Amino acid sequence: MQIRLYALSTCPYCRMTKKFLDSASVEYEMTEVDKLDGAEKEAAIAEVRELSGGASFPVVVMGDEVIVGFNKKRIRELLDL
Amino acid sequence: MSAAGPRRRFPEGTTAGDLRAYMAPFVERLGYRFNDDEEFVAEVLEAEIEILDEAGDVYCPCRVRTGDPKEDVKIVCPCIPFYADQFAKLRKCWCGLFVRTDVEDGGELHGVIEVPEGPAEVPVALADEFPPGTLRTVRIGKREVALARVGDEFFALGNVCRHAFGPLGQGFLDGHAAICPWHGWRFDVRDGTTDHPGADVATYPVSVRDGYVFVTV
Numbered sequence: 001m002q003i004r005l006y007a008l009s010t011c012p013y014c015r016m017t018k019k020f021l022d023s024a025s026v027e028y029e030m031t032e033v034d035k036l037d038g039a040e041k042e043a044a045i046a047e048v049r050e051l052s053g054g055a056s057f058p059v060v061v062m063g064d065e066v067i068v069g070f071n072k073k074r075i076r077e078l079l080d081l
Numbered sequence: 082m083s084a085a086g087p088r089r090r091f092p093e094g095t096t097a098g099d100l101r102a103y104m105a106p107f108v109e110r111l112g113y114r115f116n117d118d119e120e121f122v123a124e125v126l127e128a129e130i131e132i133l134d135e136a137g138d139v140y141c142p143c144r145v146r147t148g149d150p151k152e153d154v155k156i157v158c159p160c161i162p163f164y165a166d167q168f169a170k171l172r173k174c175w176c177g178l179f180v181r182t183d184v185e186d187g188g189e190l191h192g193v194i195e196v197p198e199g200p201a202e203v204p205v206a207l208a209d210e211f212p213p214g215t216l217r218t219v220r221i222g223k224r225e226v227a228l229a230r231v232g233d234e235f236f237a238l239g240n241v242c243r244h245a246f247g248p249l250g251q252g253f254l255d256g257h258a259a260i261c262p263w264h265g266w267r268f269d270v271r272d273g274t275t276d277h278p279g280a281d282v283a284t285y286p287v288s289v290r291d292g293y294v295f296v297t298v
Binding site: 008010011012013014015016033034045048055056057058068069070071072073 | 121124125128129131132142143144145147175176177191192194195
């Protein structure tokens, strides 16, 4: 399953999500949206809006599922932990 | 003129402690307090200071700014009034900096993000600060509600007069009648009825607990 984390460097639940994914030793791609510039940043924000219908972080994409917020329970379920 | 120019609300050198002291008294009136997880609070406030230095105001560290001031004002911390219905159900704000005053241990709410279905009981005012005879508009997420106190009873009704869309909460009370400040239409605060056919306004259940007035929406 492909896992992608959209995060902000300032957001504590983004950090917790990252820590949790790291501790589960799964591979994932992370985009720190606020660290991007110009067009790249705009594109990332547009992606997040498209996926989640808003601009609240973190957004975790796991396969076909989009999880908005630090939802440990759901991540665990999807990872079969 | 830069965004961090004259309209900046906090002076250069503002610290996390300054922000905390500034916000505590008014979030209390919204029915919230700082999270009990001190380490977490320190982390969020440091992030807000970073954002303040960069963007000129304390925007939410967990959301992105659009660049449209009308939209971005809704994510200036504390953003509770703009999401009062959603947060009342989560029992915390989106980033977890604030938790409802009736939460026992805010640290246990980390990781709670699903908003339960159904109505939200939203704290809107301190009962002691809302004396009998008061009529005022309160914001609950996207909606505005006129909150009235007659004697020891509280009432909540739709804020928009059905005549010319005047703001009922800015009007006057005469007994149980809320009078629209624009053209004097009268609405019974108990059931939202008016003498004008088909122009009644909605009412919402109100309760008072632990000194707070709650409106259910």
